[in-house]
Amino acid sequence: MAIPKTVQWQGDATSGVVCIIDQTLLPAQRVFLRLSDTSQVIDAIQRLAVRGAPAIGVAGAYGCVLALRQGLGQAGLESIARARPTAVNLRWAVDRIARASGGDPARALSEAKAIHAEDEASCAAIGHHGAGLIADGMGLLTHCNAGALATGGMGTALAPMYVAQQQGRKFRVFADETRPLLQGARLTAFELHEAGIEITLIADNMAATVMQRGWVQLVITGADRIARNGDAANKIGTYGVALIAKAHGVPFYIAAPRSTFDPACANGAAIPIEERNGRELRWLGATQTAPEGAAVFNPAFDVTPAGLIAGYITEDGIKQAGQIAAWLGA
Numbered sequence: 001m002a003i004p005k006t007v008q009w010q011g012d013a014t015s016g017v018v019c020i021i022d023q024t025l026l027p028a029q030r031v032f033l034r035l036s037d038t039s040q041v042i043d044a045i046q047r048l049a050v051r052g053a054p055a056i057g058v059a060g061a062y063g064c065v066l067a068l069r070q071g072l073g074q075a076g077l078e079s080i081a082r083a084r085p086t087a088v089n090l091r092w093a094v095d096r097i098a099r100a101s102g103g104d105p106a107r108a109l110s111e112a113k114a115i116h117a118e119d120e121a122s123c124a125a126i127g128h129h130g131a132g133l134i135a136d137g138m139g140l141l142t143h144c145n146a147g148a149l150a151t152g153g154m155g156t157a158l159a160p161m162y163v164a165q166q167q168g169r170k171f172r173v174f175a176d177e178t179r180p181l182l183q184g185a186r187l188t189a190f191e192l193h194e195a196g197i198e199i200t201l202i203a204d205n206m207a208a209t210v211m212q213r214g215w216v217q218l219v220i221t222g223a224d225r226i227a228r229n230g231d232a233a234n235k236i237g238t239y240g241v242a243l244i245a246k247a248h249g250v251p252f253y254i255a256a257p258r259s260t261f262d263p264a265c266a267n268g269a270a271i272p273i274e275e276r277n278g279r280e281l282r283w284l285g286a287t288q289t290a291p292e293g294a295a296v297f298n299p300a301f302d303v304t305p306a307g308l309i310a311g312y313i314t315e316d317g318i319k320q321a322g323q324i325a326a327w328l329g330a
């Protein structure tokens with residue numbers, strides 16, 4: 001696969017940097033950023049230069065090495081954990097570094113590398129378990145980007161597609177463009193096209209039409225946080241896709257690693273939903289598309305109720321909502 005590594009650590013704990021591809025510039029430009037300061041990592045996470053729940057967990061973990069090296073202590077780690085509120089992977093990764101490092105940057109780096117390696121392995125296992133859902137000739141639909149760019153490995157929602165392709169099956173993927181920031185158009189279409197998977201880009205408001213026409217047999221998306229009862233937060237618009245899928249009898253699956261499940265959240269109402277700047281809706285890139293004075297509601301995520309979800313593709317196999325609490329030991 002020609003997809004560049006979304007996040008890497010380069011060098012040792014004393015002088016190394018977090019290296020990310022700036023996803024805000026894809027697909028037009030491939031620019032790599034070398035982040036040597038905690039504030040740069042936080043900024044990259046907040047402006048979505050690095051994004052996707054597992055990827056911000058990995059980037060946040062490496063960011064902790066910088067924070068400890070800069071002598072920022074627990075307050076520095078906390079500022080990284082708070083950079084974005086919805087994806088639980090970020091808090092989970094920072095807490096894990098805090099426990100394992102004892103404040104030592106070198107120990108933090110080895111734990112961050114372990115988190116990265118585990119995420120890569122989880123993605124591969126998710127791909128393996130999910131590939132069995134994809135039959136030759138099928139149409140699939142996905143929302144946002146839950147691929148290699150969003151993780152430390154081959155992705156979550158896109159991983160079963162990569163594995164099914166490796167196994168020789170041919171299928172077609174509809175990618176919702178994913179307003180307002182176009183992760184589906186800019187990132188998923190880019191990734192799948194680079195991988196040689198047949199990709200058809202649609203505007204978000206076309207998902208019902210492609211399902212009504214019978215072109216979609218399976219929906220897979222990622223998630224940012226999944227509650228104990230199976231309610232799942234993911235990119236805004238995912239709930240609508242799940243409702244449309246239900247109306248057309250199309251199974252809707254969530255693919256996510258264990259680190260995206262939050263045993264502390266009983267249900268979706270407990271999941272914090274990030275609200276972002278109204279400029280993201282009033283402007284499309286450099287073009288103003290609405291008056292500056294227009295009031296805007298811009299939640300970055302919505303919650304899909306467990307009842308709409310056919311299953312959760314995890315590194316430990318495909319789970320049903322009723323199995324989650326026991327699997328988490330919660």
Ligand code: MRU
Pocket residue numbers: 048051052053054087143144145146147150151155156157183221222223224234235236300
């Ligand atoms: O705002 P983003 O681009 O970080 O939102 C990303 C998503 O909603 C993804 O679907 C989710 O994080 C899963 S990534 C494997």
